Amino acid sequence: MNLAEYRRAAREWLADNVRDGEDPRVFMARLHDAGYSGITWPLQWGGQGLTQAEERVFAEEAASCTLPTFMFSIGLGMCGPTLLDRGTDEQRARFVRPLLRGQEVWCQLFSEPGAGSDVAAVQTRAERDGDTWIADGQKVWTSVAERADWGLLLARTDPDVPKHKGLSMFVIDMRHPGVTVRPLRDMTGRAHFNEVFIDRVPIPDAHRVGAAGDGWSVAVTTLLHERLSISAGVGMSGGKDSADGFEALRAATDTSDPHVRDGLVELHLRSRALDLFNQRLAQETKAGIFPGARGSAAKLLLAELALFRADLATSLVGPAAVVDPALSDALALAPAMALGGGTNEIMRNIIGDRVLGLPPEPRLDKTVPFKELKVGTQE
């Protein structure tokens, strides 16, 4: 099928299949049956084995719809790609297809009360007991944990070595009775994320992703996918939110005013520039060119775009923007964009250090055993 035919088929499928209020799991199964879930993922693991070109065409067609895929965004954007890159064939065979079909929901268990920007400081422990690991600890800000079947868990497996060296990555069963999920309400009034308490939860060694002690490099893989997927809006809504943000602003303002037009043009240009940058990173990734820290640049640009849009909305529309149903969510969520997936300050540190080659931040904890550091609840 050439790209024009692919586009026509995707458009028709979306017109026939996106229904208000549909169960997301039912929708995902249909999306997968139709060949639109995991478009670039390998055929062997349940993907469609197609190229970025088809994926982009589908995303363009989906931009005018609201797909009910938000609860799968962590699995599609971060956990699945990490398993493809770093998992075993057994793990790929077990987990990837159910993820793509929406049968199983995933969350990412990295952040803790004492480990956010400094995620290598996690204190959640996993201790080996034969072929099983016993996990114990607390995570926070865990998106979609309340619906998750599986979580990608970063845990400390050796506190006697420096903090980056004693970590391992696991797939944890979120349905185990030792896992307690408590919702945290944000200023939109919804609970987008949760606290997660892990109380002596057994994890089979077969669910370890990467070597024991190599969890930091697996986490870096996940974080890279996280930044790329956030900036590209994987699983978010098919792009309707940002298109709506623009349209809502246009509808709520007097576009004969040159000041308003300047603002709207600037918003459009920033959004278009980010789209093109994301397309370029996606094509390069497919061609084997590692985007590295430029993924952080894309994520920073998206967060700045969200803040710019929120500022523009309040300056052009005034206080009425806060109660405009089409604008209020974007206003309330803009600050979160500058935190989730790594804060703007951390993105700037990474860009300074790894893209621009500026001197790195001084690091005094690189060679000190983790148990001797004053982090989290450690005295």
Ligand SMILES: Cc1cc2nc3c(=O)[nH]c(=O)nc-3n(C[C@H](O)[C@H](O)[C@H](O)COP(=O)(O)OP(=O)(O)OC[C@H]3O[C@@H](n4cnc5c(N)ncnc54)[C@H](O)[C@@H]3O)c2cc1C
């Ligand atoms: C909407 C949303 C969803 C999230 N979902 C998840 C999820 O699913 N799973 C998960 O594991 N986590 C999730 N997070 C957590 C997110 O990754 C953390 O909030 C983020 O890494 C920042 O950590 P922190 O909140 O502990 O802030 P801190 O690290 O305590 O930072 C506080 C402030 O200090 C600044 N700062 C810290 N260190 C430095 C430094 N070295 N240089 C300069 N400034 C610095 C930060 O930029 C920030 O302004 C989510 C967060 C949000 C907002």
